Every structure is written in C-alpha cells, then in structure tokens.
Amino acid sequence: MQLVPGWRDPALPGAPSFGPRLRLARLARGLTQVAAARAAGVSPATLSRFEREMGDTPMIVDDGSMINDGYAAALGFADVQDMEEYCLSASPRLWLDRLKAADR
Numbered sequence: 001m002q003l004v005p006g007w008r009d010p011a012l013p014g015a016p017s018f019g020p021r022l023r024l025a026r027l028a029r030g031l032t033q034v035a036a037a038r039a040a041g042v043s044p045a046t047l048s049r050f051e052r053e054m055g056d057t058p059m060i061v062d063d064g065s066m067i068n069d070g071y072a073a074a075l076g077f078a079d080v081q082d083m084e085e086y087c088l089s090a091s092p093r094l095w096l097d098r099l100k101a102a103d104r
Contacts, residue, residue, distance in 0.1 A: 023051040039074030
C-alpha cells in the first residue's frame, strides 16, 4: 500500500541510496539545500524529497541513473557518471574525503 500515490516505495535494504548519499556529498561541500537545488534546477522542496527518497524527482529516470549535470558539478563531481559511481560505491567515505579536499 502506498501512502502517497505516485511516490515510489523506499529503497530495499542493501539497494543503493542515491538521495541520502548525495545529501552527504552536499554537506561535505558545505552547500545548502537552496544552493544545491538552484544548481540542479529544481525547488528546495524537490531536492529535500529526493534526499529523503520520498518520491520521484526530475533528477532521476526510471533506470535510476542521475541525469543532472548542474547538480553533479555543484557537488564537486567531474561529471554525472562520476556522481553515479559515488552513489553505487561500496566505500563512499573515500569519495567524501576527496570532495572535501577539493574545496581546500
């Protein structure tokens, strides 16, 4: 049973969590939701829902791949593929350390 029609179900245990991982990357870069949302071309509310995995957003497509270059760049990734690799990584801490170091 879906609580809100049209919203996808929470990720299964062990599945990649794009939203929460990208929230960590945003915080590592010191970006507010407002600044990150502006770079992504979405509202802060949409970004918040994405980070909390509370529904479909314009930033993902049916296969789960990220499609927003502005968001990737704002978070410090070289490109969208780089951002996807971070989200699917078994060791996101190494990526976060690299993103933090990029600001120094």
